[in-house]
Each structure stands twice: as C-alpha cells, then as structure tokens.
Amino acid sequence: xxxxVCVKDVVDxxxxxxxxxxxxxxxEGISREVxxxxxxxxxxxxxxxxxxxxxxxVLTVGSVENMENIKELLAMGADExxxxxxxxxxxxxxxxxxxAGAIDEIGDIDIVLCGEASIDLFSGQVGPRVAELLxxxxxxxxxxxxxxxxxxxxxxDVGGNKVMTVExxxxxxxxxxxxxxxxxxxxxxxILGAANKPINEWESDEFMDHEIKPTMETKDIRGVSMERKNxxxxxxxxxxxxxxLAENLAKEGLLE
Amino acid sequence: xxLIYSDDIDITKELIAKGKExxxxxxxKVISTIIGEVDEEAANELIYHGSDEVIVVDAETGEFKAxxxxxxxxxxxxxxxxxxILIGSNKNGKELAPRLAVKLxxxxxxxxxxxxxxxxxxxxxxxxxxxxxxxxxxxxxxxxVATIPPKNFDPLPKDESRQGEITREKVEVTETGLRxxxxxxxxIKGVNVEDAEIIVSCGRGFDNKEDIxxxxxxxxxxxxxxxxxxxxxxxDLKWLPEDHWIGLSGHKVKPNxxxxxxxxxxxxxxxxxxxxxxxxxxxxxxxxPIFESADYGIVGxxxxxxxxxxxxxxxxxx
Ligand SMILES: Cc1cc2nc3c(=O)[nH]c(=O)nc-3n(C[C@H](O)[C@H](O)[C@H](O)COP(=O)(O)OP(=O)(O)OC[C@H]3O[C@@H](n4cnc5c(N)ncnc54)[C@H](O)[C@@H]3O)c2cc1C
Numbered sequence: 001x002x003x004x005v006c007v008k009d010v011v012d013x014x015x016x017x018x019x020x021x022x023x024x025x026x027x028e029g030i031s032r033e034v035x036x037x038x039x040x041x042x043x044x045x046x047x048x049x050x051x052x053x054x055x056x057x058v059l060t061v062g063s064v065e066n067m068e069n070i071k072e073l074l075a076m077g078a079d080e081x082x083x084x085x086x087x088x089x090x091x092x093x094x095x096x097x098x099x100a101g102a103i104d105e106i107g108d109i110d111i112v113l114c115g116e117a118s119i120d121l122f123s124g125q126v127g128p129r130v131a132e133l134l135x136x137x138x139x140x141x142x143x144x145x146x147x148x149x150x151x152x153x154x155x156x157d158v159g160g161n162k163v164m165t166v167e168x169x170x171x172x173x174x175x176x177x178x179x180x181x182x183x184x185x186x187x188x189x190x191i192l193g194a195a196n197k198p199i200n201e202w203e204s205d206e207f208m209d210h211e212i213k214p215t216m217e218t219k220d221i222r223g224v225s226m227e228r229k230n231x232x233x234x235x236x237x238x239x240x241x242x243x244x245l246a247e248n249l250a251k252e253g254l255l256e
Numbered sequence: 257x258x259l260i261y262s263d264d265i266d267i268t269k270e271l272i273a274k275g276k277e278x279x280x281x282x283x284x285k286v287i288s289t290i291i292g293e294v295d296e297e298a299a300n301e302l303i304y305h306g307s308d309e310v311i312v313v314d315a316e317t318g319e320f321k322a323x324x325x326x327x328x329x330x331x332x333x334x335x336x337x338x339x340x341i342l343i344g345s346n347k348n349g350k351e352l353a354p355r356l357a358v359k360l361x362x363x364x365x366x367x368x369x370x371x372x373x374x375x376x377x378x379x380x381x382x383x384x385x386x387x388x389x390x391x392x393x394x395x396x397x398x399x400x401v402a403t404i405p406p407k408n409f410d411p412l413p414k415d416e417s418r419q420g421e422i423t424r425e426k427v428e429v430t431e432t433g434l435r436x437x438x439x440x441x442x443x444i445k446g447v448n449v450e451d452a453e454i455i456v457s458c459g460r461g462f463d464n465k466e467d468i469x470x471x472x473x474x475x476x477x478x479x480x481x482x483x484x485x486x487x488x489x490x491x492d493l494k495w496l497p498e499d500h501w502i503g504l505s506g507h508k509v510k511p512n513x514x515x516x517x518x519x520x521x522x523x524x525x526x527x528x529x530x531x532x533x534x535x536x537x538x539x540x541x542x543x544x545p546i547f548e549s550a551d552y553g554i555v556g557x558x559x560x561x562x563x564x565x566x567x568x569x570x571x572x573x574x
Contacts, residue, residue, distance in 0.1 A: 013385050013523050014523040018388065093362075093397075117505075119524075120385060122505070123366045124351075124366060128350075128351050128352075128355045128358075129355070129358050132326065132354070132358035132359065136433070138323065139434070140322070157347075157491075157498055160264075160346075160446075160498075161497050161498060161499065163440045164439050165437045165438040165439075165440075167434075167435050170433075179492055214363075215357075215363030215364075216395055216396060217393065220391070221389050221391045221392070222392070223388060223389050224390055224530075228549055228551050229550075230547065230553075231551065231552050232547065232552075232554070233552065233554055238556060238560060241554050242554065242561065242568040243571075246571070250573075254478075254534065255478070255569060256479075
C-alpha cells in the first residue's frame with residue numbers, strides 16, 4: 001500500500017502575540033511545528049504500512065523553516081519526504097494543485113492522508129481539493145480507519161449526533177481527526193536512523209504540466225484582542241471566595 | 257444569481273438573508289437548493305424566508321456524498337449562471353465546498369464571518385490563528401464559493417405571502433467508489449449552544465461522566481444554563497454529544513456568562529468562547545491558561561468548589 005501524507009509546518013498558534021502598534025499578529029520568532037492532527041495522519045499511515053507493506057511519502061508545500069519537524073515524521077516511520085517550493089503567496093488552489101501534481105508524479109499512490117485541517121488557519125480545504133483534483137473519493141473527519149485488501153472502511157462523526165461508517169475503493173483520500181490515534185514518539189535510535197532517509201526538494205516547474213494561478217488574495221490579517229478582568233478570588237476560606245464570585249455575578253445582573 | 261445550499265434548513269435560511277444582501281448589490285435572484293428528499297413544505301418555507309426560487313433536486317441523488325453533491329451543484333451553478341455560491345459551514349458543507357470550487361476552477365473561503373463587496377470584488381473575513389486574528393481575503397477569481405457557519409446571520413422574518421418559483425431538476429451524477437454502510441443516529445435531545453445566554457462548560461478536570469451532574473446542578477441555579485464542553489469530553493471520552501463541544505473545531509458561542517470548569521484553556525478551546533461577555537474559570541491549577549481568558553476565577557478542586565458555589569449562588573439569589 002503506497003501512502004502519501006500531506007503535512008504543513010505551522011507556527012505554534014498558542015505563542016502568537018498581537019503587535020499593539022500595527023494590530024497584526026507577530027509571526028516571526030515563533031516556534032514551528034507539524035500539528036498533532038497531521039502526526040496522527042502519519043501514525044495512521046505507519047499502521048497501514050505495518051500491515052500491508054508499501055511506502056510512505058510525506059509531502060509538504062512551502063519553505064520548511066524547521067527541518068527537524070519533517071525529520072521527526074521520518075523518524076516515526078515515514079520513508080521519504082518531498083518539500084515543494086511554491087510560487088509567492090500560494091493560496092489553497094495553488095497548494096492543492098502542487099500536492100495533487102506531486103502525488104501524480106510519484107505515481108501509484110493508494111491512500112492520501114491529511115489532517116482534518118491545519119491548525120493555523122483551519123480552513124480544511126486542502127484535503128477535499130486534492131481529492132477532487134485527483135478525481136478520487138474522500139473520507140473526511142475519520143476517527144477510525146480500517147484498511148482492507150480491496151477497500152478501506154472509515155468511521156466519521158458528521159455532527160448532528162450522527163456517526164457514519166463508510167467504505168471506499170482505492171485510491172482514496174482520508175482526512176483524520178486527532179482522536180484517531182496517539183502518534184508514536186520516535187526513539188533515539190529511530191531519530192538517528194532517519195538521518196539517512198531522503199528529503200527531496202522539488203520545484204513546481206519540474207513536475208507540473210500546467211501553470212497555476214492563485215484564486216484568492218489575503219489583504220489583511222488583523223489581531224483580535226480580548227480584554228478580561230482576570231480577578232482571582234483567593235480568600236482564606238473557600239466559602240468566602242465563592243461568595244465573592246456570586247456577589248460579582250449578581251452585580252453584573254447574571255443571577256436574575 | 258446567488259445559489260444557496262445547506263443540508264440544514266436553518267442554516268439555509270440564514271444564508272438566504274446574506275444572499276439577498278449580496279444579490280441587491282450584484283442584481284439577480286437568490287436561488288436555494290434542496291437536494292435529496294422532495295419536501296414541498298421545506299421548499300415553501302425557504303420562499304417565505306426570502307428565497308426567490310427553490311430548486312429541488314431529485315431524491316435519486318441519494319444520501320450526502322461530497323463528490324456527488326459537488327457534481328450536482330456544479331451543474332446547477334452552470335444552469336442558473338450563478339456568480340456567488342453560499343454553502344452552510346457544517347461538516348458536510350465544508351467537505352463539499354472545496355471540491356465544488358475545484359470543479360469551478362475558483363477560490364473558496366470556508367467559515368466566513370462576513371462577506372461583502374469591496375472595489376467590485378467579493379471580500380471575505382474569517383478567523384485565523386485560533387481566533388487571535390481575522391483574515392481578510394479577496395477573490396481574484398469567479399464564481400465565488402464561500403461557506404458560512406450557523407448563527408452568523410439572522411434569517412429574514414417569515415412572510416407567508418411571498419411567492420416564488422419551485423422547480424424540480426433531474427441531475428445526472430456518476431457514482432464514485434464511496435459507499436455509506438451505516439449511519440448511527442443518537443436519539444438525544446439536541447442542545448443549541450450557539451443560542452445559549454449562559455453556558456456551564458465541562459473539561460477533562462471531571463473524573464467521570466456521572467459527575468457532569470454537578471455542572472448540571474450549577475446550570476440549574478443559573479437560569480437553566482446550557483451545558484457545554486471541551487473537545488476531549490465530547491470527542492475522546494464521549495461523555496457528551498458533539499453539539500455541546502465548544503471551540504475551534506466545535507461550536508462558537510457568545511453567551512453573557514461562560515463558566516469553564518476543569519478546562520485548561522488551550523487556544524483551540526478559547527477560539528470557541530472568546531466572544532463571551534463574562535467568563536468564570538474554576539481550575540485546580542493556578543497556572544492554567546484559562547485564567548488569562550477569565551474575568552473571575554477560583555483556584556481549587558472543582559469537587560469542592562462546585563457544591564459551595566451552588567450554595568452561594570442560591571443564597572445570593574435569595
Ligand atoms: C486541530 C485541533 C482542534 C481542536 N479543537 C478544539 C475545540 O474545538 N475545542 C476544545 O475544547 N479543544 C480543542 N482542541 C484540543 C485542545 O488543544 C485541548 O487539548 C483541549 O481543549 C483540552 O481540553 P480540557 O481543557 O478539557 O482538558 P485538559 O487540557 O486536560 O485540562 C483539564 C484541566 O482540568 C484541570 N483539573 C483537573 N482536575 C481538576 C479538578 N478536580 N478540579 C479543577 N480542575 C481540575 C486541570 O488543571 C486542567 O487545567 C483542538 C486541538 C486540535 C489539535
């Protein structure tokens with residue numbers, strides 16, 4: 001079973017601060033990561049490979065500022081990585097065209113795995129777009145996955161208190177939620193072993209047979225501030241603390 | 257034309273209201289679609305809420321599948337010559353819209369919180385970085401595809417005197433390799449956290465499912481507040497159904513009062529409740545990030561704090 005896993009190297013969102021002067025989020029100097037959901041996608045790929053053999057290729061579009069993040073996925077058990085450098089300001093159209101193009105170039109892929117969305121912008125577009133470009137079915141929001149010889153079965157929570165079991169023939173694209181598994185932590189030996197695994201850097205004109213143009217332009221990203229009172233009631237007796245809390249809620253008219 | 261689709265009729269009505277506003281600027285009509293079960297009443301309902309036309313697509317299309325429904329909508333966009341396509345941002349809508357956008361070779365914005373014309377181009381706003389920022393994006397391609405979350409726009413008032421054309425369409429679709437084997441529907445009374453004025457929200461600080469009763473008791477003292485929860489409580493532990501789940505990947509809420517109990521306050525949770533008027537946090541760890549996002553906090557074991565807090569609130573109410 002040959003598997004491609006699409007991942008993104010993103011800023012650690014919890015570290016982002018807003019620049020008070022420009023009201024823009026400060027993204028420089030913030031640590032970067034491949035989010036847990038995408039590690040879960042890699043983990044799921046490894047489990048399938050352990051059962052059926054094959055090869056796992058990790059794909060990412062964009063400059064990877066922290067190569068350790070990609071090496072970690074190789075240490076987990078992926079076989080190879082492809083880093084595709086995009087033209088300037090890529091949007092979802094460009095990113096998914098590049099991923100689909102790279103998957104075509106690699107050839108003979110049975111399963112494409114993605115996270116349900118990447119954690120920075122949380123659009124969830126890349127998975128469905130790549131599936132449409134490759135003209136294959138998709139199973140989104142999978143919280144359970146069982147690969148069989150001829151088909152794959154997925155469990156998905158579709159909201160509205162409905163859980164759906166679906167099956168698909170290969171090739172298929174699956175987006176996973178982080179509940180699907182607990183991604184393994186590579187051992188030191190695996191980390192050292194991964195040093196020799198190939199990380200290929202591809203330019204889009206090397207494998208794309210057509211030009212791709214963005215369809216969206218980001219005009220502005222402005223910070224949203226949240227003002228809170230941050231009052232902690234810390235009296236000697238808990239009774240007094242809760243009383244103060246209740247009084248404050250009453251004062252705000254919240255107990256009427 | 258503005259073409260509208262959601263498998264949830266309440267969201268469809270909200271999209272119609274926004275669609276009308278946009279159609280007023282571009283000229284043209286608002287056309288809503290119902291795919292699947294032919295339901296005369298639902299079609300009328302959409303007309304009463306402002307849709308100029310309703311297209312009902314034959315039930316043969318079957319149960320929702322993103323790849324198939326994208327084929328349906330693609331054909332309807334062409335037939336109606338629609339320039340704007342609004343899709344409800346639930347899970348189905350979010351896996352459908354990007355596929356449709358690829359067919360239409362155009363851009364798409366998911367989870368728009370606002371949508372307007374600026375310099376003749378449709379511009380969309382959406383939350384970025386777990387609510388720390390708003391991204392403003394402009395389409396440089398047409399048609400425009402956007403998904404809009406529930407409760408973002410108010411539906412127009414119902415007007416039963418409104419008239420509109422209801423047409424049936426038969427659309428050819430190719431079957432794909434995907435098959436639905438089973439749908440388990442949990443029979444539970446759904447909650448609507450989006451509409452709640454007070455929310456008591458439970459995190460992994462609770463030891464087991466039964467203890468959620470403590471939160472329910474507090475909710476009882478707070479005008480029958482609605483129970484919410486963090487992702488792990490719904491998704492991992494399954495103590496509460498999905499419709500209680502608040503956060504980036506769950507529901508976005510804006511109550512007057514949000515009480516977070518045993519919730520650490522990770523940014524993905526905050527993304528769903530940051531618009532709350534007043535936030536109270538109860539957590540045994542004084543360094544829990546939830547306190548940074550709270551107006552009032554009590555550091556302590558929820559099992560000790562809750563009973564006492566319930567008493568204090570009841571006493572305060574007299
Ligand atoms: C892509 C993605 C999307 C996500 N979307 C969401 C989302 O929509 N909503 C969401 O909530 N999360 C979401 N998360 C998960 C989020 O990152 C956190 O993991 C989650 O919010 C933690 O839930 P929690 O606070 O209940 O649990 P924990 O982080 O485990 O916190 C439990 C808290 O309870 C406290 N506690 C323990 N025992 C007691 C006690 N006896 N009394 C008082 N306090 C106690 C602890 O001090 C701790 O602070 C998402 C994550 C990812 C990667």
